[in-house]
Amino acid sequence: MLSLLREIFSYSFLVRALIVGSLVALCAALLGVSLVLKRYSMIGDGLSHVGFGALSIAMAMNAAPLAVAIPVVILAAFLLLRISQNSRLGGDSAIALIASASLAAGVLVTSLTSGLNADVYSYMFGSILAMSAEDVYLSLALAAVVLLLFVVFYNRIFAITFDESFARATGTRVSRYNLLIALLTALTIVIGMRIMGTMLISGLIIFPALTAMRVCRSFRGVVLTSAIISVFSFLAGMVLSYVMRTPAGASIVVVNALLFCLFALIGKLAKR
């Protein structure tokens, strides 16, 4: 085991992926608790598809992928939040519309220009080779911001997650905090989706929170447990992917799914 870890740490691209990935996993877990409890889980999925569209178009235009994807996904996050809050279309179907439309746009643009090559494949299912030194700094900054904001606004995030109408009535600027959560989610998704893949990044947001909710009784417990679960699953998934030579994103989500089953079982047994 030790020699395996030493081997993994000898590849600098793997070390980069580990740093970026664990930080993204941590952020995703914290944001995920609020998103899942507010029934906004699908926003993560929608945003990752928008991200795919943006990345493909950026690639076709030979532009820097993150410079295009970050603003587009942030914009989409605000839009999706708006739609799911007050829309006659219905939040879930609106998200599905936007998601499939941007996925289709991405696929079309790529097939017309470079063709569906290995790069597109790696956007779909993730690649640990994709992380540059620049990404490491970016994810460090993101994680610092998310952690800081989450700690500073923890009590308000709890208040608006538990009961928006009460929070609004007692003077909390609910829509401002919702925007903040959407913004941070957008950033987390754009940075994380290149390791995890478009199809799998939302698992990183949804699974840890749901797993923690199987056994934890308090909000604080859910937050801390999901953070630990998320980072653990990421690291375990990476090791699994290295040993089995499987794609990282899928391996991480499988570890998450197994943990979910385990916690669901523990929750059931504890209730008896």
Add this chain to the structure above:
Amino acid sequence: MKENGTENDVLIRCKGLTLGYETGVVLTDVNFDVHAGDYVCIVGENGSGKSTLIKALLGLLPPRSGEIAFSGVSAREIGYLPQQTALQKDFPASVYEVVLSGCANSLGRTPFYGKAQHARAAENLARLGIADLAKTSYRTLSGGQQQRVLLARALCATTKLLLLDEPVAALDPIATNDLYALIRRLNREEGITILMVSHDISCALHDATHVLQLSDRGVVFFGTAAAYRKSPIGARFLRCACAADYPRIQFGVWEEE
């Protein structure tokens, strides 16, 4: 319109209030005063504008015309008990976390709760007899206990005024009576002013000092509960409501205490 009380202890004064959304006017020319210590029951059919009035009182819907004047209390310091959402019923939070979140309006610019706020949460838990539930998960409680927790949270946000939106909507008769008894105690013994929206007219009969009835885009009755019982509007509304409540009268559920 107001029989007892003086000008000095007016907590809320609504004057010539018109409320509405982009789609149209919901309430026009609403006038009433709430005095400290009152127990006002707001009744009316579905769609008569009760929720709109609540939004305006909470400062979430600016009036189209007229004004709501608060004295000695601000819109932020209303202890609000909203209707429960489906989302809350299985929310993983401890009772203490929920009650403490009522102190959010006194956070100001500081991020964390201080000693005073923790003391306040503990005090309100004890006040409502749920101190032993502090560490229990909110989602494992019964409907009546959940309402108690939310009431304790509302009391963390206020010292004077509670605004309750259909507090007994999802409760069984026993829990309903418990909650009414609790609200009555807060009103009579601790002098907390109560504004309660209810479908359940029995509270208007039993505990309220005043009744505000909304219908057809305006106030059709505002006055004391005693006057309401004698008025033709009240008599008609009560007759319908009492027919629905007949079994409870029959079995003496109202005869508690």
